[in-house]
Structures are given as C-alpha cells and as structure tokens.
Amino acid sequence: MSRHLRVDPIACSGHGLCAELFPEWIELDDWGYPIIDRGPIPNELLEHARRAADACPKLALVVSAQRPRR
Amino acid sequence: MSLPRLLAGTRPGAPLPRAEHLNVHGPCPRGDAELLERVGAAGLRGRGGASFPTAVKLRSVAERPGRRFVLVNGAEGEPMSAKDRVLMRLAPHLVLDGALLAAEAIGASRVVVAVRDEATAALGAMRGAVAERSLGRRVALRPVPSVYLAGEESALIRHLNGGPVKPLVVPPLPFELGLRRRPTLVLNPETLAHLALIARHGPDWFRELGTPEHTGSALVTVSGAVCLPGVQEIASGTPLGSVLARAGEPSEPLRAVLVGGFHGTWIAAEEIPSVALDDHGLTAFGATLAAGVIVALGESACPAQELAQTMSWLAAHSAGQCGPCANGLPALAETVTAIAGGHAPPDALGRLDRWSAQIVQRGACHLPDGAVRFLATGRRVFAAELDEHARHGPCFACRRPTTLATGPAAWRAAA
Numbered sequence: 001m002s003r004h005l006r007v008d009p010i011a012c013s014g015h016g017l018c019a020e021l022f023p024e025w026i027e028l029d030d031w032g033y034p035i036i037d038r039g040p041i042p043n044e045l046l047e048h049a050r051r052a053a054d055a056c057p058k059l060a061l062v063v064s065a066q067r068p069r070r
Numbered sequence: 071m072s073l074p075r076l077l078a079g080t081r082p083g084a085p086l087p088r089a090e091h092l093n094v095h096g097p098c099p100r101g102d103a104e105l106l107e108r109v110g111a112a113g114l115r116g117r118g119g120a121s122f123p124t125a126v127k128l129r130s131v132a133e134r135p136g137r138r139f140v141l142v143n144g145a146e147g148e149p150m151s152a153k154d155r156v157l158m159r160l161a162p163h164l165v166l167d168g169a170l171l172a173a174e175a176i177g178a179s180r181v182v183v184a185v186r187d188e189a190t191a192a193l194g195a196m197r198g199a200v201a202e203r204s205l206g207r208r209v210a211l212r213p214v215p216s217v218y219l220a221g222e223e224s225a226l227i228r229h230l231n232g233g234p235v236k237p238l239v240v241p242p243l244p245f246e247l248g249l250r251r252r253p254t255l256v257l258n259p260e261t262l263a264h265l266a267l268i269a270r271h272g273p274d275w276f277r278e279l280g281t282p283e284h285t286g287s288a289l290v291t292v293s294g295a296v297c298l299p300g301v302q303e304i305a306s307g308t309p310l311g312s313v314l315a316r317a318g319e320p321s322e323p324l325r326a327v328l329v330g331g332f333h334g335t336w337i338a339a340e341e342i343p344s345v346a347l348d349d350h351g352l353t354a355f356g357a358t359l360a361a362g363v364i365v366a367l368g369e370s371a372c373p374a375q376e377l378a379q380t381m382s383w384l385a386a387h388s389a390g391q392c393g394p395c396a397n398g399l400p401a402l403a404e405t406v407t408a409i410a411g412g413h414a415p416p417d418a419l420g421r422l423d424r425w426s427a428q429i430v431q432r433g434a435c436h437l438p439d440g441a442v443r444f445l446a447t448g449r450r451v452f453a454a455e456l457d458e459h460a461r462h463g464p465c466f467a468c469r470r471p472t473t474l475a476t477g478p479a480a481w482r483a484a485a
Contacts, residue, residue, distance in 0.1 A: 029393075030424070055088055
C-alpha cells in the first residue's frame with residue numbers, strides 16, 4: 001500500500017519543522033508554509049515522513065494511505 | 071419545447087403564482103428511485119460552478135444510512151452572478167418542486183433553502199411559495215451573509231451549523247457529513263429547477279437542447295459593456311457571440327470577455343467568435359461555464375485596474391485560514407496594483423509567476439486557485455496593457471469606475 005503525506009492547510013501555521021526534518025519531500029513557500037510532494041513515499045523514506053508528521057506542533061501533517069485529492 | 075424552459079411563463083419582477091406555475095409546467099410527479107435514473111440519463115450537471123454530475127450526488131446521499139437533508143445553495147456569493155436570485159424570484163415553485171423531488175428521491179425529511187440576505191426579492195418570493203403550499207414544516211428558509219465564500223458549500227454548511235462563514239478541509243464531503251452532521255445533498259437552485267423539469271418531461275426532452283456533453287439549457291448572467299445586461303436562458307453550447315447579441319449587443323467595442331466570474335477566465339475580444347458556451351467549447355481557453363457569469367469589458371475600461379482591484383477584493387475576501395492564501399493573495403494583489411500604478415519592482419512579473427505557482431491547490435477551498443486563474447488569463451490577454459502601465463504608470467482610463475463590481479451594482483439591485 002502506498003503512503004502519502006497530507007497537510008491540513010487550515011491547521012498548519014507554518015512552523016516549518018517538517019521541511020527541516022524531511023527536505024526530500026517538503027519545501028517551504030515564501031511565507032514558510034510547506035509545499036508537499038503528493039506522490040507515494042518510497043519505503044526507505046517512510047521513517048522520515050513519520051518523524052516529520054510527529055514533529056508538527058499543530059498536528060497538521062499526517063502520513064496517510066489516501067492520495068491527497070488536490 | 072424550446073427556450074425558455076426554466077423561465078417559461080415568468081414576468082419580470084414578480085413570482086409565478088402556484089396555479090400559473092402548474093399551468094405552465096404541468097403537475098409535479100413524485101420523486102422516486104426512477105428519478106435518479108432519469109436525471110442520470112439526462113446528463114444533468116450542477117450549475118453552481120463545479121459541473122458535477124447531479125445523479126452521482128443524488129445517489130451518494132441516497133446510499134447513506136439514517137436521517138439526511140437537502141440544502142438548496144442559493145448563497146450566490148459571486149459578485150457578477152444574479153441568475154439564482156432571479157430564478158428564485160421569478161419561478162420559486164420550480165425551485166421548490168426540484169428540492170422536494172430530490173428530497174423524496176433520496177429519502178430526506180427536511181429541505182433547507184439558503185438565500186443571500188441582500189436578495190430580499192428572491193427571499194420574499196421563496197417565502198411566499200413555501201407559505202402558498204403550507205410547507206413550513208418541511209422547508210426552512212435561511213438568509214445567509216452576502217459574502218463571497220457563503221456559496222462555498224463547506225463554508226455554507228459550517229455557517230448553517232452555527233459556525234463562521236469559512237470553508238472546512240474536505241473530505242469529509244457534505245454527502246458524508248453535512249447539516250447537523252448528517253448526510254446532505256447540496257444543490258444549486260438552477261440545478262434543482264432543471265431536475266423538476268426532467269421529472270416532468272424526461273431525459274430525452276432535456277437533451278433536445280445543448281450538446282451531448284453539456285445537456286439542456288443554462289442560465290447566464292451577462293453584464294458589463296452590453297446594452298441589455300441581465301439574466302438569460304440559453305441552450306448549453308450557444309456561441310458566446312450570440313449571447314452578447316441577445317444582451318443587446320456590446321455598447322462599445324470590446325477588449326475582452328470574462329467567463330466564469332471572479333474565479334473565471336479572460337478571453338480576448340478577437341477570440342469571441344471561436345467560443346461556445348459549454349465546458350467542452352471553453353476547454354481550449356482553460357475555462358468552464360461554471361455558474362454562467364459573462365462580463366463584457368469595453369475598450370474604454372482599463373484592464374490593469376480591473377485586475378488590480380479584483381485581486382485586492384479577492385485577497386480581502388479570503389477566509390484567512392490557510393497560509394498560502396492568506397499571504398499569497400495580498401502579495402499578488404499588491405504586486406498587480408504596483409504594476410498598474412507604474413511603480414512595480416523590475417522583477418514584478420517573475421514574482422507573480424512564482425507566487426501563483428506556489429499557492430495553487432494549497433487552500434482548503436478553491437479560492438486561491440480561482441484567483442490565480444483569473445490573474446493568469448488576465449495576464450495573457452492584457453499583457454500589452456500591463457507592460458504599458460509598468461513602464462509609464464496610470465492611463466486615462468485608470469480613474470474610471472471598474473466594470474467588475476466590487477460593490478453592489480445598480481442593475482443587480484433590480485434583481
């Protein structure tokens with residue numbers, strides 16, 4: 001089963017920890033909000049994805065089996 | 071039966087009473103499972119903007135267990151649209167028929183009709199129609215704030231559930247979690263009025279007008295530089311030029327046309343002959359008919375001002391919930407305003423490119439996506455004017471009032 005990173009854009013307040021922890025998948029826009037690759041995360045990077053999700057102070061980031069809708 | 075369908079028998083300014091409504095359209099059949107088939111066969115798509123197949127929506131709510139609702143989304147937050155309030159004002163019984171048929175077909179006990187609170191005539195007509203049929207226990211009328219995001223369905227539901235008029239992250243979609251956290255069918259008044267006619271006359275009749283992909287008739291709101299602005303009922307796929315002709319022809323030479331409103335697409339005047347008004351005919355321009363908003367921009371208007379002021383309006387109407395939208399739209403608006411004023415930094419266009427690419431598809435709702443589309447297509451069509459303003463500053467037309475209404479316009483008050 002493929003895994004994806006999803007962000008809740010309303011909950012996210014742009015702390016930017018996720019991009020520091022998982023730069024392979026997440027970059028920040030000009031205001032510090034994460035731009036996330038919507039593709040499936042390779043198994044060898046899953047640990048990084050989980051760590052980034054766990055570190056989010058707003059609990060806005062999740063690793064999910066569902067591909068982001070948009 | 072030819073056009074008009076939805077507006078058949080109506081008179082300007084007054085709702086069609088029940089008896090006359092029945093004379094014009096015939097008795098209302100019952101809403102049963104067969105209605106879902108008929109709506110599917112008719113190819114009816116939502117007329118609120120997203121063009122989603124109505125039968126799929128009906129089925130998705132019908133399949134949910136327990137209590138469910140029908141929500142008529144007549145919030146009509148798009149400033150250049152008036153078609154829903156005109157329809158509700160002139161043919162309230164047709165909209166009610168559609169809502170009640172849909173409710174019966176999906177097993178919903180209650181109907182909520184949300185109407186923009188400024189549209190007092192539409193509200194009065196709907197209230198009168200509900201009273202005329204003694205439907206007060208089944209149909210609740212809810213005036214909602216006249217703001218842009220009120221028509222966004224998650225924001226509308228959140229507001230009706232007691233919250234602010236601000237979108238929610240979806241999923242869950244309304245068919246899963248809607249009014250009072252129950253499955254809710256959300257449809258636009260025009261969509262429901264079409265449904266009421268499909269129930270009476272069948273899918274083949276419905277398909278007699280329109281194109282195979284975009285069936286039936288559609289209401290459009292035509293405004294700007296035309297002699298007779300207002301709401302028209304057209305066959306889907308009608309050439310844009312014919313619609314402008316039916317609006318009394320342009321009142322001056324046109325520079326461009328905006329299709330789809332503030333989240334729509336600019337089309338240059340010389341491209342008008344190649345545009346047909348259905349989603350298929352608009353694909354080449356990256357446009358959709360959406361909620362049927364058509365604004366003609368005359369050559370006396372300043373396109374740079376239209377872009378700058380509308381982008382500022384959109385930035386002000388962001389719910390401010392999502393970082394990319396709350397930061398990106400003001401940044402885009404300031405930059406376009408600086409270009410229009412002739413004091414933009416040298417890399418202004420590069421900034422617009424960068425920020426547009428950054429914010430698209432990153433909000434909970436489609437507001438930033440629509441704003442980016444409006445700006446991008448405006449930059450395509452008005453590249454020369456923007457360049458001119460960037461180099462030489464404001465033009466003579468900059469001080470005229472804009473065509474795109476960022477406040478209430480006189481002709482809309484008539485609706």
